[in-house]
Amino acid sequence: MxxxxxxxxxxxxxxxxxxxxxxxxxxxxxxxxxxxxxxxxxxxxxxxxxxxxxxxxxxxxxxxxxxxxxxxxxxxxxxxxxxxxxxxxxxxxxxxxxxxxxxxxxxxxxxxxxxxxxxxxxxxxxxxxxxxxxxxxxxxxYAVNNKVAMVKDIPALNLIIGNYGDVEMEATLDINSRDITNSQIIIAGATGSGKTNLLAVLMQQFRTLSSESQYPVNFLLFDYKGEFSDIQNNHWLSHFDVDRSCIIDPIEHPLPFTPFKDLTDRPINEINLYSSEMASALCSIDRVSASANMNNRLSEAIVEAYKKTEGAPITFNMMLEEYQAKMTDAGKDDSISSVLKQLVRANIFEEEDKASLIDDCYIIKMDGYPKDGPIAKAIVYFIISKLNNIYEQIEKQATNEDVVQIRHFSIIDEAHYMLDFDNRPLRNLIAVGRNKGLSIILATQNMSSFKSKGFDFYANAQYPLIMKQQTIDDKVIKDLYGVSGQELQEVRTAIAGLQKGELIIKDQMAFALGMGKKYKKINVTHLI
Known part of the structure; x- marks a missing residue:
């Protein structure tokens, strides 16, 4: 039968x-x-x-x-x-x-x-x-249940995101096959292009395929526009197998973890290196014009704060106190003390870890802060930095003959606010997070945002997804698709003709064969 x-x-x-x-x-x-x-x-x-x-x-x-x-x-x-x-x-x-x-x-x-x-x-x-x-x-x-031990199986994350063109053929993204070099996804699409729906489809797919397995893929979504955390969109959450308990509003409650490293029993050289990184970060998130003396003073303040905690995680308030103690006139703010005071007043982080960042799903409500302001940038920067700290501690992800484990996606909408400065934790997570199963989805409005002096996000992404654009950058198209002349014009025309909910993606087969169109058009599934 x-x-x-x-x-x-x-x-x-x-x-x-x-x-x-x-x-x-x-x-x-x-x-x-x-x-x-x-x-x-x-x-x-x-x-x-x-x-x-x-x-x-x-x-x-x-x-x-x-x-x-x-x-x-x-x-x-x-x-x-x-x-x-x-x-x-x-x-x-x-x-x-x-x-x-x-x-x-x-x-x-x-x-x-x-x-x-x-x-x-x-x-x-x-x-x-x-x-x-x-x-x-x-x-x-309450019936008696004789449990049978099941073999742990890593789910294959072959995400169905829509159909190719007008053909009834499923368009899929293979996220975790052994032959996939990385699992990063970047999305470029103007306002109204359908980015939010695409993010929801991606989340729905990897959660549906994994959430009941021994290897669930969790996520952390930075909800800049407040759409996913809006109570009127409550029905969206069921698509991702979560409920409102996953939503955190830092204005109401501090995020349930400390952003700072635990350096207990670590050598002083490691604390010195970390203090320099943190000092640079604090200057970057608000584009602070800090003199060399101010930067050194901040690094020293961070070291002094760690000495007082004997290596345990510090706080922004401790950094501020130590920094002010080294100022000539503590009553007169400079640019660094001003940023630190903003972070202290905002109270955006707990002083200790009260939740696991990668073992649960979280949606962080961000629409209460200016998108380009220091608080919003600090939330994203320091959480990504925290993920890097976790990356250093956890074991390599599980593998089998076919696929590798993906543990966690960090999803940053409006990512251009985090790409216009030297964001070392983000670059590091993208570059080395693969062998620990930590990955990134970045969404922004303009394709040119993914090209910076210090890092090429296109080159480090398995799937660049291009949606409707306000301006089309020929240099990005040339780098991304390896085209010029007539082929460049074809890609430009394809992007210009995209409607809401449509995208183009590199055609890897055409690249491998060196012939045919270098892109495919996808109609994204309408989910929300």
Whole structure:
């Protein structure tokens, strides 16, 4: 008997709303009624709830009828159930057998994708109805369970972001195959080009493919415009298998970690080097015109602060106090003390780590600060610096014969504010984060923003995604696509003709063969 092919199974329209009550009910039973401090509540992924409902539905022996599924509406946007939904724990054969058993009395053509998709949705609804009735959920949750150890499997992150041109062929980004040199993604698109939706599609894809596995890909999103953290867009969060507990507003609460290194028991030379880096950073984030004496004074202040903590992480307030102690007139601010005072007043970081930066997902609400101001820049700069500190401590990511583990994506929208100065932590994370599974998605308005004197972000990105542009930079096109003359004009024309939700991407096959168009056009999936 042949096994049912579950690939490309479509979702039911509104399935997330249909199962939301089950999700809330289960979470109410597995979480304590009260939590301490900022402890996060356990939150089930939507895929997990869908699978629970599906399995419970299949377990019921009630008679199946055609009217159970024939009128079910499938997703208007052709949203699919991810393949791992069926392959996880190698249960696809069991699902196939159970479906054929339950529907044996009906003449089902299991090769018809629409029919199969509707039947799977019907089983989810059947399971949902059962779980919400009487005390059925309790009887399942509290049943004795003989756990079977499963082999850990790294998910393949082949992100489906849309279709190529007008062809019904999926456009995918292979993020973690062994032969992929890095997992960095950069996006250039003018206001209104569809950048926000593209970011959401990328997040939805890598979370859907990984969040239920032993190797979830978490993210940290710097939400400059406040769109993802807006309560009116709450429904967006379910796409990423998170809830509002992941949103942090530094105006209301400090970010739950310290940005500074723990240098306990480290040699003084290491503290001296780190103090110089921090001094340069503080001057850069507000474009401070600091004399050599001021810069040295700040480095010395940082060293003195570390001496007082015996190497434990310091604070901006300690830096300010030590800096002022070295000033001729502490009552008269210079440019450095002024920046430090702004950071102290803003109180944007805790004095110790109270959460894991890469073991959870976070959306940092940034729209309360001027985008080009020192506070917004300090938040991004020091968190990326913190990721570099974590990078130094964690083990290399897991690998198997096919793929490597990706642990974490840092996602910076409006990234041009962080690219116009020597951002050493960002450059370092991009250059060396790959072998620890830490990666970056940068989105900005203009393609030229990714070219700077100190670093070529295009050369270090696996996937440069170009959306509609206000100005088209020929030099960037030449460097990126290796074209000139007529080919350059073709790429220019393609970019100029892009509409909202469209992008072009390098065609790696054309590069390898040295023939054909050097780009492909993608229509991005509409998600939000």
């Amino acid at each position: 042949s096994i049912i092919n579950f690939s490309n199974t479509r979702q039911m329209e509104g399935i997330l709303d249909e199962i939301s009550q089950v999700k809330e009910l289960i979470e109410s039973k597995i979480n304590l009624s009260r939590t301490a401090d900022r402890e996060k509540r356990a939150s089930l992924t939507t895929n997990k709830v869908m699978r629970i409902c599906f399995i419970v539905g299949l377990s019921l022996t009630t008679e199946r009828k055609e009217e159970d599924y024939k009128d079910i509406q499938l997703s208007a946007t052709s949203a699919r159930i991810v393949p791992s939904f069926f392959t996880m724990h190698d249960l696809s054969t069991l699902y196939s057998a159970l479906l054929k058993l339950r529907y044996a009395s009906l003449n089902i053509d299991w090769s018809q994708n629409a029919v199969l998709s509707r039947i799977i949705a019907a089983e989810m609804l059947r399971g949902r109805n059962y779980l919400l009735a009487d005390n059925n959920l309790d009887s399942i949750l």
